[in-house]
Amino acid sequence: MRLLRSLAGLQLLSETEPGVLRPTAAGDFLRTGMADSMAAMARMFTDPVMLRGWDLLDESVRTGETTFDTVSGSDFFGRLKEHPAMSAAFNEAMSPGHPADRRAAGSGPWRTSPPCARRAASPSGA
Known part of the structure; x- marks a missing residue:
């Protein structure tokens, strides 16, 4: 609970x-199976290797080099080739007509941030 x-x-x-x-x-x-689902995007970006790349963000900023290769042992597309579930999530998340495409175009219900994002961005946190 x-x-x-x-x-x-x-x-x-x-x-x-x-x-x-x-x-x-x-x-x-x-939720999966919904027309505007962002589940594949969430699965892809919360993959443990994707998250470990963020641990080295400061190194990447200092050097200008990608850290993904360091944490995954291969480049991004090599990782996708070796991990079919991550590849499927990537393909679904990047497919034409995905909600992220509509969000980038400024249409759909995401024209405004959800309340939790507005609160996080507010200096007072309210």
Whole structure:
């Protein structure tokens, strides 16, 4: 239940009554099988190797070199070739008509940031 309440704190779930949680509009974007699902994008960018690359961000900024090769043992597309699940998530996330394409074009419900992003960007945190 603690994890679910954490997701509610991120406004991905809403506690409609004690112990009952439902996805919010933002949480719906992480559901699979939905027309506007961002689940593949989330899976791809939360792959452990993708996350480890961020640990070396300071080195990348200092040197101008990519750190992905260091943490994965191959370049990005080599990694995709070796890991079919990550490749499938990448292909789905980058496919034409994906929600990210519409967001970049400024259409769809993402013209405004979700409340949790607005709160994080606010100096007061409110």
